[in-house]
Amino acid sequence: MTHRVINFNAGPATLPLSVLEKTRDELLDFEGTGMSLLEHSHRGAAYAAVHAEAKSLLKELLSIPDDYHVLFMQGGASAQFALVAMNLLDGGSADYAVTGTWSKKALAEAKVLGGGRVAFDASAGGGGFTRVPKQEELDLDPKARYLHITTNNTVAGTQYHYIPKSDAPLVADMSSDILSRSLDVSKFGIIYAGAQKNLGPAGVTIVIIKDSLVGEGNAALPKIFRYRTIVDGDSLQNTGPTFPIYMVRNVLQWVKANGGAAGMEQRNKAKAALLYATIDGNADFFRCPIELESRSLMNVVFRLPTEDLEKQFIAEAAKNELMGIKGHRSVGGIRCSIYNAMEPSSIEKLVGFMKDFAAKNG
Amino acid sequence: MTHRVINFNAGPATLPLSVLEKTRDELLDFEGTGMSLLEHSHRGAAYAAVHAEAKSLLKELLSIPDDYHVLFMQGGASAQFALVAMNLLDGGSADYAVTGTWSKKALAEAKVLGGGRVAFDASAGGGGFTRVPKQEELDLDPKARYLHITTNNTVAGTQYHYIPKSDAPLVADMSSDILSRSLDVSKFGIIYAGAQKNLGPAGVTIVIIKDSLVGEGNAALPKIFRYRTIVDGDSLQNTGPTFPIYMVRNVLQWVKANGGAAGMEQRNKAKAALLYATIDGNADFFRCPIELESRSLMNVVFRLPTEDLEKQFIAEAAKNELMGIKGHRSVGGIRCSIYNAMEPSSIEKLVGFMKDFAAKNG
Numbered sequence A, B: 001m002t003h004r005v006i007n008f009n010a011g012p013a014t015l016p017l018s019v020l021e022k023t024r025d026e027l028l029d030f031e032g033t034g035m036s037l038l039e040h041s042h043r044g045a046a047y048a049a050v051h052a053e054a055k056s057l058l059k060e061l062l063s064i065p066d067d068y069h070v071l072f073m074q075g076g077a078s079a080q081f082a083l084v085a086m087n088l089l090d091g092g093s094a095d096y097a098v099t100g101t102w103s104k105k106a107l108a109e110a111k112v113l114g115g116g117r118v119a120f121d122a123s124a125g126g127g128g129f130t131r132v133p134k135q136e137e138l139d140l141d142p143k144a145r146y147l148h149i150t151t152n153n154t155v156a157g158t159q160y161h162y163i164p165k166s167d168a169p170l171v172a173d174m175s176s177d178i179l180s181r182s183l184d185v186s187k188f189g190i191i192y193a194g195a196q197k198n199l200g201p202a203g204v205t206i207v208i209i210k211d212s213l214v215g216e217g218n219a220a221l222p223k224i225f226r227y228r229t230i231v232d233g234d235s236l237q238n239t240g241p242t243f244p245i246y247m248v249r250n251v252l253q254w255v256k257a258n259g260g261a262a263g264m265e266q267r268n269k270a271k272a273a274l275l276y277a278t279i280d281g282n283a284d285f286f287r288c289p290i291e292l293e294s295r296s297l298m299n300v301v302f303r304l305p306t307e308d309l310e311k312q313f314i315a316e317a318a319k320n321e322l323m324g325i326k327g328h329r330s331v332g333g334i335r336c337s338i339y340n341a342m343e344p345s346s347i348e349k350l351v352g353f354m355k356d357f358a359a360k361n362g
Helices: A017-025 A045-061 A076-088 A101-114 A228-231 A242-257 A260-281 A307-318 A344-361 B017-023 B045-061 B076-088 B101-112 B226-234 B241-259 B261-283 B307-319 B342-361
Strands: A070-073 A096-097 A118-119 A147-149 A170-173 A189-193 A205-210 A298-304 A332-337 B068-072 B094-099 B116-123 B147-152 B168-172 B190-194 B203-212 B299-302 B335-338
Touching: A045 A260, A070 A228, A076 A101, A076 A170, A076 A189, A076 A205, A076 B045, A076 B203, A096 A101, A096 A205, A101 A118, A101 A147, A101 A170, A118 B168, A189 B017, A205 A228, A242 A260, A242 B241, A260 A298, A260 A344, A260 B076, A307 A332, A307 A344, B017 B147, B045 B068, B045 B076, B045 B190, B045 B241, B045 B261, B068 B226, B076 B101, B076 B168, B076 B190, B076 B203, B101 B147, B101 B168, B203 B226, B241 B261, B261 B299, B261 B342, B307 B335
Parallel strands: A096 A118, A096 A147, A147 A170, A170 A189, B094 B116, B094 B147, B147 B168, B168 B190
Antiparallel strands: A070 A205, A189 A205, A298 A332, B068 B203, B190 B203, B299 B335
C-alpha cells in the first residue's frame, strides 16, 4: 500500500490517484509500443493520438464553440501576461481588473508594453485583496483592446461568481479555476491557464482563443510569440511539453468519468460549502477575511485568533497528514486549496480536525 | 519483464532504463513524502532540493565557470531563437552561421527584430546542408552583437568538431549535443538546449549564460522575457516545469555515474565510429552524404541505393524492434539518432541488421 498524504498545496497540486497509477503503470511501455510516452516523438502516431484527445476532451468538457482554438503552450500564465499584451494591444490600451498578486503582474507587463490601465483595484481602500468587483464597479475604457480579469485569485482566496460584461473582448487568467465549474466560453475572447492546479502537472499552459482574435499575426513579433504560429502549427510548431500534455489528457479522462464540468461544479460546491460552514459555525475561533460573495471555491483562506495558534494548527495538521495548508507568505494565515482532484472525504477529515482543534484551543 | 524496443528517435528520444525505473518507482510517493513529485509545490523543500541538484550537477558535469548562470526555461530552443535576439540585439545586428533547418529559424527571428546577418550558409552552393563551416569561411561582422551557431544539426546530421572563434560573444544552440562530450564553456556567451535529446524529456530548456551578458534587463521587454528576471528568480520567478526538471536531474545522476562528459564522449565516439565504419565499409550499398569532418556523432544519416530499398530497410528494422530510423521528411533517407542514452549494445544490434540487409539486398 503506497503511502499518500492529503495535499492542500496551491499548485502544483494533488492529482487523482487513479491518474497517477495509470501513469506509473505505463511509464516504461506506453500502450505496448515498447517505449515510454516520455520517449515518443512529438510527431509520431502514439503521441499524436494523445495530443488530439487532450484537445478534443477539453473542447467537449468545456463545450468550446467551433470558432475557438485550443492551444498547448509553455511558460505558464506569466508568459501569457506578456503574450496577450504583445498580440492584442497593437498600440492601444487594455483594461485590467486588479484583484490580486497575479493580476497585478499581468497589468505590469501591459504597462511595459505601453498599454495597461486599471479598471478596478480591489486593494485601493487598503486591507489587501478581499473581494472581486461588482459589474458596476468596473471603470471601463470604451476604446480598450480587451478587459483582463483573473477569475480566481489563488493567493487572496477570491473568485468571480459572474462573468463581467464588457464591449471589449474579455481575457481571463483562469489558472486556478478552469474546468472547476460549467462555463460559457462564448463570453470570452481568450482564456488561459497553467495546468498545475485543476488540469495536470506544471509545464503546460492551456490557451483557448477566439479565431477572430488570432488575426494574421503581428509581423513585428517573433514568430514563436504570435498566436497565429501556434494556431497554424496545432501547438506542434516545435517540440511541446509532451508528458505534461499527456498528463492533462489523463486528468481530462478522469474529469469526464466523474461528471464533466457540471460534476466538478457540484463536487466543488459541496466541498467548499462544508469547509466554509465549519469556519462560519466556529466564528469565535475561525474567521474568513473574504467578502461573502467573493469567496473562492478553490482556495479557502481563514485566520485563527492568533498567529501562534495558526502555527500550532499547521503543525498539528501535518501530524494528521493534512499538508500544505499554510497561507501564502504575502498574506499569512491558513489556505486550503481544494481543486477538482481533492476528494470530498479529505475535506471531511480536515473539518473534523478543525473542530477538534477549535474545541481544544478555543 | 517490460517490453522495450530500441528507439532511434531524434527527440524526444530514448532515456536510460534505470532513470525510467526510478521515476516509475517513486511516481506516487516521492522520497516518502506521501505525494508525487508531480504534486509537490515548486516552493517546497522536496522540489527545492531537486531543482538545486539539477543545477549543481549540470555545473559540475560541464565544469561551468562561476561567472555563468544555469537557467531552466520553457518554450524550447524556438523560444530562445527569439529571446536571445530580444535580449542581446539592442538595436544592433548579429551574425548567424546557417547550417540547417533550426539555425535558419533562429536567423529568421533575428531578422524579424531587425538584426540578423548571414555569416555563412552551408546550403549556398545547392545540395542542402551537408557540412559546417571552417573557421576561415565565417564572414564575421566586427560590430556583431554575437555570433550564433547550431553545434549539432539534428535534421542534416552535421556537427561542429571545433569551437569557432569570434570577437563577439558566441551563442550556441546545443539542443542535440549538449553534454555529449567535454566542453569548454568559457568559450561561449550563451548555450541553450531543449532537454529532450541528451538531458531528459521535452518541456524544459537549459540556458547557460555568462553573467556579463545578463545585464540589467532591457526595460522595453516584458519582464518574463528578460534573462535578468530568470537569473534573479533562480528560474522560480513563476511555476516552472517541475517534472521535466526532475527528470533532467535523474538523467544527470545517470551521466555522472557513467563517467560524466568525458565518459559520454568516449561512449558516443565509439558508438558513432562503429556505425560510420559499417556505412563506409559497405560503400556499395550505404552512403553517408555528409562531409567527413562535419559528420555528427549524434545523428547519423545515410542513404541506400534506392528509395524503395530505404522503405524496405525501415520496415524490416521495425520488425527487429529497431524503431525511429526514418530520415527527417525534409531530407529523406535514414537517420539514426544515438544520443547519450543509446546503449552501445543497441548499435551492435543495428549494425548487425545493416550488414545482413546489405548482404541480402546488395
